[in-house]
Amino acid sequence: MARSLRGFVVVLLIASAPLAAQQIATTASERFARLDVNHDGGLSKYEVDADVFIAALDNDGDHLVSPSELLPLLGADATEATALDRVRVADRNADDKLDVNELDRGSEMRFKWMDENGDGNVDPQELAARFGVKMVN
Numbered sequence: 001m002a003r004s005l006r007g008f009v010v011v012l013l014i015a016s017a018p019l020a021a022q023q024i025a026t027t028a029s030e031r032f033a034r035l036d037v038n039h040d041g042g043l044s045k046y047e048v049d050a051d052v053f054i055a056a057l058d059n060d061g062d063h064l065v066s067p068s069e070l071l072p073l074l075g076a077d078a079t080e081a082t083a084l085d086r087v088r089v090a091d092r093n094a095d096d097k098l099d100v101n102e103l104d105r106g107s108e109m110r111f112k113w114m115d116e117n118g119d120g121n122v123d124p125q126e127l128a129a130r131f132g133v134k135m136v137n
Contacts, residue, residue: 028131031056031073032124042121045111050103064097075132 033039034056035047046052057069067083074083087098090106114122114130 028073028075028127029124032127040121042123043114043127044121045107048107048111048114048122050100050107053103054100062097064099065103066097073131077132 032043035043035052037047037052038044054063054065057065057073059069060066065087067080067087070086071078071080071083074086084096087096088094090098090102092102092105093099111122114126116126116129
């Protein structure tokens with residue numbers, strides 16, 4: 001993705017930072033909504049870009065995604081161990097957190113896996129099916 005588009009998406013997330021700071025997204029539906037920056041009901045490749053992903057999920061501001069920050073996206077049946085396993089799949093430096101480079105590296109593969117019907121977008125049903133989460137409105 002072009003840096004200008006990436007910057008635009010990050011600016012959109014920063015513009016909503018006061019609300020985000022007051023309310024941490026804790027459910028899969030809330031996190032999906034936060035990632036869906038253009039509010040079209042689906043996640044496109046630019047919306048699951050590493051910078052956007054970190055901006056949406058990084059609750060402690062360290063520019064990394066930890067298992068505890070990933071956990072709510074995985075659903076009610078997930079555990080800290082499940083989240084840690086997911087992180088370790090892409091964790092190249094073995095610090096049990098994902099940085100922008102680790103997320104960029106796995107982004108294309110992850111997106112193709114989530115986009116079950118191959119239409120270039122991940123909708124809530126695909127996310128729910130792939131991660132075994134319940135999406136609520």
